[in-house]
Structure formats: C-alpha cells, structure tokens
Amino acid sequence: MKAAVVNEFHQKLEVKEVAVPEVGYGEVLVKIKTCGVCHTDLHAAHGDWPVKPKLPLIPGHEGVGVVEKLGEGVTSLKLGDRVGIPWLFSACGECDYCLTGWETLCQKQLNGGYSADGAYAEYCVAPAAYVARIPDELGDVEAAPILCAGVTTYKALKVANVKPGDWVAIFGIGGLGHVALQYAKAMGYNVVAVDIHNEKLELAKELGADVTVNSSEVDPVEAITEQVGGVHGAISVAVTKKAFEQAYKSVRRGGSLVVVGLPNAELPIPIFDTVLNGVTVKGSIVGTRKDMQEALDFAARGKVRAIIETQPLDKINEVLERMEKGQINGRVVLTME
Ligand code: NAD
Ligand code: ZN
Ligand code: ZN
Numbered sequence: 569m570k571a572a573v574v575n576e577f578h579q580k581l582e583v584k585e586v587a588v589p590e591v592g593y594g595e596v597l598v599k600i601k602t603c604g605v606c607h608t609d610l611h612a613a614h615g616d617w618p619v620k621p622k623l624p625l626i627p628g629h630e631g632v633g634v635v636e637k638l639g640e641g642v643t644s645l646k647l648g649d650r651v652g653i654p655w656l657f658s659a660c661g662e663c664d665y666c667l668t669g670w671e672t673l674c675q676k677q678l679n680g681g682y683s684a685d686g687a688y689a690e691y692c693v694a695p696a697a698y699v700a701r702i703p704d705e706l707g708d709v710e711a712a713p714i715l716c717a718g719v720t721t722y723k724a725l726k727v728a729n730v731k732p733g734d735w736v737a738i739f740g741i742g743g744l745g746h747v748a749l750q751y752a753k754a755m756g757y758n759v760v761a762v763d764i765h766n767e768k769l770e771l772a773k774e775l776g777a778d779v780t781v782n783s784s785e786v787d788p789v790e791a792i793t794e795q796v797g798g799v800h801g802a803i804s805v806a807v808t809k810k811a812f813e814q815a816y817k818s819v820r821r822g823g824s825l826v827v828v829g830l831p832n833a834e835l836p837i838p839i840f841d842t843v844l845n846g847v848t849v850k851g852s853i854v855g856t857r858k859d860m861q862e863a864l865d866f867a868a869r870g871k872v873r874a875i876i877e878t879q880p881l882d883k884i885n886e887v888l889e890r891m892e893k894g895q896i897n898g899r900v901v902l903t904m905e
Contacts, residue, residue, distance in 0.1 A: 570904070571689035572884045574625040577615035580885045581627075581688070589685065589693040596645055596696050597637035598653060602878075603687040604630030604712035605900045606743060607807060608655070608830065610888050612682055616832050621682045629655040629680035630715040630901075631687020632708045642696045650708075652700035652715040653680050653687040655854045659698070672853050688881060690904050700860045703868035710867070713747060713874035713899040716854065719863040721748035721805065723855035724826045725755060728801030729848070732756025735799040737792060739783075739815045740806030740829060741768040743899040747874055748803055749777055751863075754871040760799060760818075762788045762811070764894070771875060771897055789817040799823060809833035816849070824848035874899050 569588045572581040591597045609627040611617055621627075631653035635645050645651065659666050659674035666674050680686040680694070702711045721744050730736055737760040738748045745763070752759045753776045761772035764784040772780050779795055781788045792799060798820025804812045805828045812835045816825050827835065827849065837849060855863065866872045875898030879887055887900045 569690035570881065571626045572881055574613045574621070574623065574627060576623065577613065581613060581888070583882050583884065586689070588691045591637050591639040591693055593640050594642060594695055594697065595639040595693050596635045596642060596651070596699065598631070598633040598651055598692050598694060598699070599636045600631050600633040600653070600687045600690055600692055600904050601708040602632045602712045602904065603628040603902045604716065604743070605884070605887050605891065605902060606630060606716050607891060608716070609681060610891055611830060613888065617830065618832070622684075625681070626685040626689050627681040628686035628688035629653060629657075629682070630712045630717070631680070631692055632702060632711050632715070633687070633692070636691075639696070645696050645699070650702040652702055652711065653692050653694050654698065654700055654715050654719070654860065655679050655682070656857070657684045657698060658695045661697075669856060669858065671856055688884060688902065698857065700857070700864065703864055705868040706864065709876055709878055709901050709903070710874065711864070712901045713743065713876065714864050714867045714872070715860070717744045717747045717874065717899060718751070718867060718872065719855035719860045720744060720828060720852070721803065722751045722863040722866065723859045724748070724803045724828050724852040725751055725757070725801070726859070727850055727852050728803060728824050728826050730757060730801040734758070734801065735760065735796045737762060737799040737802040737815065737818050739802065739804040739811040741772045742805065742894070742896070744805040744828065746771060746775060746898055747872055748805060750775055750872040751866065754866055758796070760792055760796065762814070767897055783811070783814060788814050792818040801826065803828060805829045807831050809835065816847070819847050821845045821847070824850060827851045876901050878903050
C-alpha cells in the first residue's frame with residue numbers, strides 16, 4: 569500500500585510502498601479514503617515534544633475509511649462500516665481513568681499516527697473498540713476534521729465550564745480554531761476570535777465570530793478587556809507561547825483558560841493574579857469516545873462544518889510546509905485515491 573512515512577525528525581515524509589498491516593485480535597483493517605492534516609502531525613514529524621513518536625511513523629489521526637477485514641473477536645463492527653481513526657487509538661479499559669469516563673488520560677493509551685501507525689496511508693489497522701463511527705450524513709472528506717479538530721475543541725469548550733450567553737475567546741483560528749468557534753456558537757456562547765493573520769479573521773467573521781482581533785496589530789488583552797470586559801473562557805489552540813500568555817490575561821475574574829495547543833514551551837502563570845482573580849487553568853486533550861459521538865452529531869446536524877481544501881497524499885510535504893507558515897485556511901484533508 570502507499571503511505572507517507574516519517575523516517576527521521578525534520579526530514580521530508582517519504583511517500584512509498586509499505587506492507588498492508590496484519591489484523592490482530594479485536595482489530596479491523598480500514599481502507600482509508602481521507603485523512604485530515606493536524607498540526608500535531610507536524611509536531612510528530614519534527615519530534616517537537618518531550619515524548620517522541622515511534623519511528624518510522626505513518627502519521628494521521630483524522631482518518632476516515634471503510635472496514636475491509638474483521639479480526640478475530642470483533643462483533644461491534646461489520647464489513648463496509650464507515651469508521652474514523654482517532655488520536656485516542658486505544659486505552660487499557662481497566663484503569664481508574666478508563667473506568668470513570670476519562671480514557672483520554674489512560675497511561676496505557678496508544679495514539680493514532682504517533683505511538684501507533686495512523687491514516688496517511690491506503691490502509692490502517694485499529695482496535696474495533698476505539699474507532700469512531702461516521703454518521704451517514706457526513707461525507708468522507710467533511711467528517712475527517714471532526715475526528716481531531718472537532719472533538720478536541722468541543723471537549724475544550726465543555727471543560728471551560730461556561731454557560732450560554734458567556735464570552736469565549738479562541739486564540740488561533742487554524743484547523744482547530746475555526747471549528748472551535750463554530751462549536752462555541754452552536755453551544756450558545758459569544759465568541760472573540762484572535763489570530764495574527766487577517767485571512768483567518770475574515771474566515772472567523774464568516775463563521776459567526778462576534779468580535780475579531782488581529783494580535784499582530786493590537787494588544788488582544790486590551791481589546792478584549794475593553795470590548796467585552798474579559799472573557800469567561802479562553803481556549804488557546806495557537807502554536808506560539810505568546811498566545812497562551814495573552815489568553816491567560818484575557819480571562820475575567822472567575823473564568824478559565826483551557827490549554828489545547830502544544831508548542832513546546834512553558835506558560836508562566838502569576839500566582840498572585842491567579843489567586844485573587846480566581847482563575848482556573850486547565851489542560852485538555854482530545855475527547856473521549858462519547859465526546860466524539862457528540863462532536864460528530866453536531867456536524868451531522870449541520871451545526872459545524874469545517875472549511876476544507878483537499879490534496880492528494882503525495883502532496884503531504886507541501887501541505888506541512890504551508891502549515892508551518894500559517895498559510896492554510898481551515899483544514900487540509902488528504903485523499904487516498
Ligand atoms: P493550525 O496550524 O491549523 O493553526 C494554528 C493557528 O494558530 C493558525 O491559524 C495560526 O495563524 C495561529 N497562530 C499562530 N501564532 C499565533 C498567535 N501568536 N496568536 C494567535 N494565533 C496564532 O494548527 P491546528 O491543527 O489547529 O493545531 C493547533 C495546535 O493544537 C497544535 O499545537 C496541535 O498540536 C494542538 N492540538 C492539540 C490537541 C489536544 O488534544 N490538546 C489536539 C489537536 C491539536
Ligand atoms: Zn490532531
Ligand atoms: Zn486505562
């Protein structure tokens with residue numbers, strides 16, 4: 569099968585023929601149709617994070633495809649079912665986290681396109697219990713970004729603990745941010761969109777942002793404080809440390825900052841302000857299988873729709889280069905055929 573492979577960090581991915589993986593107990597072989605390109609895949613290809621991915625690696629955790637082979641013991645899926653390959657590739661099912669509906673925190677989890685081979689390929693093998701079921705209303709292309717960008721930002725908004733009518737700021741209107749703002753609107757929040765590129769803010773306006781701020785032109789903390797009195801929740805899905813510092817300072821008293829983007833950096837948090845302002849700072853990692861169903865349901869009902877550019881798998885290196893320069897509006901989805 570054809571696959572895009574990371575052989576070494578900071579090298580171009582190699583698009584080449586590799587063996588179709590064998591299906592094990594409880595697993596399914598999925599014929600991949602599409603796969604979204606997440607900034608995480610760029611971090612993986614660069615080895616940016618303290619925990620490194622496997623090498624060689626087939627990235628991709630927004631994969632959509634069709635079940636083509638069932639491993640022994642699989643009863644929950646049948647041939648022809650449409651499924652998604654997510655970041656939460658598998659978890660142990662037995663630890664405290666798994667038992668309490670926090671399988672995203674399982675210490676034995678595997679991650680699609682990181683510690684397990686993902687969906688930048690014509691085929692992918694995955695555990696039947698953790699693949700997402702794609703609703704009939706969603707096409708193979710439009711479903712892809714929901715599998716990470718969608719579920720991640722939906723979950724982040726849930727843990728922000730805000731209520732309809734509250735103000736939420738989204739820092740970084742990229743692949744995650746442009747769907748974050750749509751979930752936020754669908755959940756009844758008022759939205760401030762912050763980015764450093766005007767095209768992204770134009771898109772944000774089209775998608776219903778109530779206020780947009782270009783943080784390369786004005787101080788977003790001042791703008792947000794002046795215009796809305798600080799936000800009840802800030803979600804940082806940007807890829808630079810600066811945005812996190814600004815997001816923290818944009819939060820009003822009693823509000824929360826949800827940290828989602830993953831630049832390899834420290835976030836210095838002033839103790840005095842955090843205490844006196846009663847601010848909550850939370851990390852949020854993708855979403856559980858239940859969050860995934862809910863996030864897909866929003867999309868199936870037309871409340872959230874990713875803005876998508878399709879590219880063939882062979883173009884992956886060009887796509888990653890553009891992503892690094894902030895030149896992608898919405899999400900790129902790779903097609904395998
Ligand atoms: P992306 O490249 O599509 O978008 C990043 C956006 O941030 C771009 O629009 C860019 O213009 C903007 N940006 C850059 N610097 C900025 C600044 N100073 N202020 C405001 N905006 C700024 O990336 P993506 O696919 O949306 O992923 C974003 C980050 O989220 C990555 O670090 C990725 O690894 C991480 N991520 C985390 C999770 C999780 O579960 N926590 C899941 C998926 C992705
Ligand atoms: Zn992702
Ligand atoms: Zn577990």
